[in-house]
Amino acid sequence: MAKPLNESKLDAIVARSHRAAEERGHGYREQAMKMYPWVCGRCAREFTRLNLRELTVHHRNHNHDDNPADGSNWELLCVYCHDNEHSRYLDAAYGSAAGDDSMQAAPNSPFADLAGLLKKR
Secondary structure (H helix, E strand, O other), X not given: OOOOOOHHHHHHHHHHHHHHHHHHHHHHXXXXXXXOOOEOOOOOOEOOOOOHHHEEEEEOOOOOOOOOXXXXXXXXXXXXXXXXXXXXXXXXXXXXXXXXXXXXXXOOOOOOOHHHHHHHO
């Protein structure tokens, strides 16, 4: 029989984990903001202190624990470009619906007889 979970202990572990992740995040975010110009690396949108919260630190290798002091794994992206980057990364993991990455021809060709139709006029 399985031992019952101690929910308060589990809640404390999760809370500590969240605090540690937030502290790490503030550390590398602050470093990146000092290191790089406040410009999105994709769309080149410029940021000021008024809208700086919309500029995020993206981990190029998608590993949030890889934070070298030289910033080589970071790039600053606006929230929109950051979301797009992560969406593309997730989409690439799924591949194509056919199960392979090759392009398949469309089952029909709507302009197949266009030349013949134009000659009739």
